Amino acid sequence: MRLRLHQIKVRLEYEKPDITAAVAKILGCPESELARLTLLRRSIDARGHAKPRFVLSVDVDYLGDAEPPFAPGRVVLAPQEPTPLSRATVSRPRRRPVVVGAGPAGLLAALTLAEAGWKPLLIERGADVRVRRHQVETFWQEGALDPESNVLYGEGGAGLFSDGKLTSRSKDRGAVRQLYELLVACGASSDILIDAEPHLGSDALSHIIPALRERIGELDGEVRFHSALEALYIEKGALRGFRLSGETEVETDRCFLATGHSARDIYAVLAENGVSLAAKPFAVGIRAEMPQSRLNVAQYGHWATHPKLRAASFKLTRKPGKTTRACYSFCTCPGGTVMACASSAGQLTTNGMSYSGRSKPFGNAAMLVPVGPDDFGSSDAHPPLAGIAYQETMERAAFAAGGNDYSLPAQAFGDFLRSRPSTQLPDARSCTRAVPANLIELLPEEVADTLQRVLPRMLKELNGIRPEDVLLYGVETRSSSPVRIVRDPSTRQSPSLRGLYPIGEGSGYTGGIVSSALDGMASATHAITEGVA
Numbered sequence: 001m002r003l004r005l006h007q008i009k010v011r012l013e014y015e016k017p018d019i020t021a022a023v024a025k026i027l028g029c030p031e032s033e034l035a036r037l038t039l040l041r042r043s044i045d046a047r048g049h050a051k052p053r054f055v056l057s058v059d060v061d062y063l064g065d066a067e068p069p070f071a072p073g074r075v076v077l078a079p080q081e082p083t084p085l086s087r088a089t090v091s092r093p094r095r096r097p098v099v100v101g102a103g104p105a106g107l108l109a110a111l112t113l114a115e116a117g118w119k120p121l122l123i124e125r126g127a128d129v130r131v132r133r134h135q136v137e138t139f140w141q142e143g144a145l146d147p148e149s150n151v152l153y154g155e156g157g158a159g160l161f162s163d164g165k166l167t168s169r170s171k172d173r174g175a176v177r178q179l180y181e182l183l184v185a186c187g188a189s190s191d192i193l194i195d196a197e198p199h200l201g202s203d204a205l206s207h208i209i210p211a212l213r214e215r216i217g218e219l220d221g222e223v224r225f226h227s228a229l230e231a232l233y234i235e236k237g238a239l240r241g242f243r244l245s246g247e248t249e250v251e252t253d254r255c256f257l258a259t260g261h262s263a264r265d266i267y268a269v270l271a272e273n274g275v276s277l278a279a280k281p282f283a284v285g286i287r288a289e290m291p292q293s294r295l296n297v298a299q300y301g302h303w304a305t306h307p308k309l310r311a312a313s314f315k316l317t318r319k320p321g322k323t324t325r326a327c328y329s330f331c332t333c334p335g336g337t338v339m340a341c342a343s344s345a346g347q348l349t350t351n352g353m354s355y356s357g358r359s360k361p362f363g364n365a366a367m368l369v370p371v372g373p374d375d376f377g378s379s380d381a382h383p384p385l386a387g388i389a390y391q392e393t394m395e396r397a398a399f400a401a402g403g404n405d406y407s408l409p410a411q412a413f414g415d416f417l418r419s420r421p422s423t424q425l426p427d428a429r430s431c432t433r434a435v436p437a438n439l440i441e442l443l444p445e446e447v448a449d450t451l452q453r454v455l456p457r458m459l460k461e462l463n464g465i466r467p468e469d470v471l472l473y474g475v476e477t478r479s480s481s482p483v484r485i486v487r488d489p490s491t492r493q494s495p496s497l498r499g500l501y502p503i504g505e506g507s508g509y510t511g512g513i514v515s516s517a518l519d520g521m522a523s524a525t526h527a528i529t530e531g532v533a
């Protein structure tokens with residue numbers, strides 16, 4: 001019988017025979033009664049003062065005659081192998097479907113459609129990965145922004161220059177596994193199949209994304225870069241096509257809109273065409289950077305420099321208090337870099353990224369405070385878009401505070417707590433194009449006040465981190481979408497525009513690389529299995 005075992009604890013230096021020995025001990029059988037041992041999951045237990053250990057889950061064939069010591073959550077029968085998602089090819093639609101945006105959601109939607117023989121057209125306003133990397137380097141070094149191809153726009157979407165964490169809360173483990181296996185087939189390390197906190201890094205993504213795109217081409221999909229959706233053509237409540245940049249027109253009755261949440265012009269186009277939109281809560285704040293060596297000590301104590309331990313991550317949360325809002329860490333980038341992000345001239349926001357080795361001397365995380373429609377004020381033209389205006393106010397202020405050249409405003413933690421501008425920044429920091437500023441002036445009062453009150457206590461939880469170790473950058477405004485493009489849960493289409501499938505982070509229904517990619521796969525699969533020609 002095939003068994004699944006959890007909570008197998010092994011030393012950091014473990015080899016495969018150590019796992020077999022541990023499994024045999026748990027099952028109380030000789031190792032000769034075990035076969036086909038498969039490692040499913042690996043996490044680190046660094047709690048307490050004991051030496052950290054790996055905690056594993058495995059599947060194994062048990063060949064013994066005695067009843068195994070079943071125990072819920074520890075030793076159970078292995079579930080049946082999930083059957084792969086059906087790729088039943090249905091009749092192709094009369095007009096080819098169009099996917100707009102080549103981020104995680106758009107790429108996976110296009111690949112799913114291409115695998116079903118639907119020959120999708122994938123359009124992307126930015127450049128391919130190779131050209132885009134060059135453009136982004138120039139932006140970071142000289143502040144030269146291309147509003148069509150930048151840190152947020154272009155092949156790979158916002159996910160390209162990211163930490164590449166593949167964390168997912170999806171309950172559909174089969175779909176997650178399918179996605180991870182696809183990424184491995186496109187060049188990702190097979191570690192992502194077992195690590196509890198899988199991570200790719202921006203360098204790895206730069207190879208994986210073009211390999212994914214090539215698959216779409218091999219399956220007769222077409223990918224067009226430097227091509228932006230500009231206007232919709234609608235007839236009797238149904239999509240008929242659109243105008244692309246360069247006055248090109250495309251006829252289609254099915255569009256998978258995967259434009260991400262930075263494409264504010266698209267929300268305006270949708271609003272003008274009467275597509276149902278709703279304002280949604282999100283979170284804003286600052287990005288905090290700390291020495292990675294101290295974070296490693298905070299997490300791993302005495303064993304911080306052990307070669308088997310990776311750069312330590314952290315998670316901090318604070319519930320709302322009587323006079324403060326909630327606060328939480330977001331998008332932690334161990335051994336990473338704080339970076340400037342912009343997709344519109346004169347507006348600046350910050351974020352964090354890392355490479356696969358996570359070997360840079362600093363770790364960073366956003367520290368965010370939730371905000372919602374009550375904070376946004378009113379937007380005369382289109383009320384659901386008020387959250388965008390709220391973001392833009394902060395981003396314009398950050399651009400000005402950075403010296404109007406896309407340098408990031410930054411502040412020593414102590415100065416932030418005292419609401420006084422920093423006059424100089426430490427030479428040792430990850431983002432070299434940063435200037436001293438007063439971040440308090442850039443944040444809405446409700447956010448600044450909470451951060452000043454709760455951050456000292458939250459950072460204290462990271463044992464050994466001193467206030468003088470912490471450098472803050474601002475402002476972090478694009479944690480998730482401020483707008484939802486309403487969709488009908490049964491058809492996955494807009495209830496106000498037939499044929500429009502809003503997918504990914506820009507739809508307001510997902511956040512992060514994995515959930516956005518799965519969303520693209522799910523909506524494309526839905527359209528295919530509906531089989532409407």
Ligand SMILES: Cc1cc2nc3c(=O)[nH]c(=O)nc-3n(C[C@H](O)[C@H](O)[C@H](O)COP(=O)(O)OP(=O)(O)OC[C@H]3O[C@@H](n4cnc5c(N)ncnc54)[C@H](O)[C@@H]3O)c2cc1C
Pocket residue numbers: 100101102103104105106123124125126152153154155156157158159160161162163164165166167227228229230258259260261262263266331341351352353503504505506511512513514516517
């Ligand atoms: C710096 C940074 C670090 C991040 N780190 C992580 C992380 O570690 N883990 C994680 O899970 N998530 C991370 N995220 C979030 C993650 O990148 C997003 O959740 C994800 O990329 C959303 O995918 P998407 O396909 O929905 O949209 P996007 O990735 O935003 O892609 C949208 C695409 O649409 C294109 N587009 C926009 N408008 C048009 C138009 N009119 N016509 C044609 N094309 C258009 C854009 O150019 C873009 O390529 C990070 C984000 C950033 C910015």
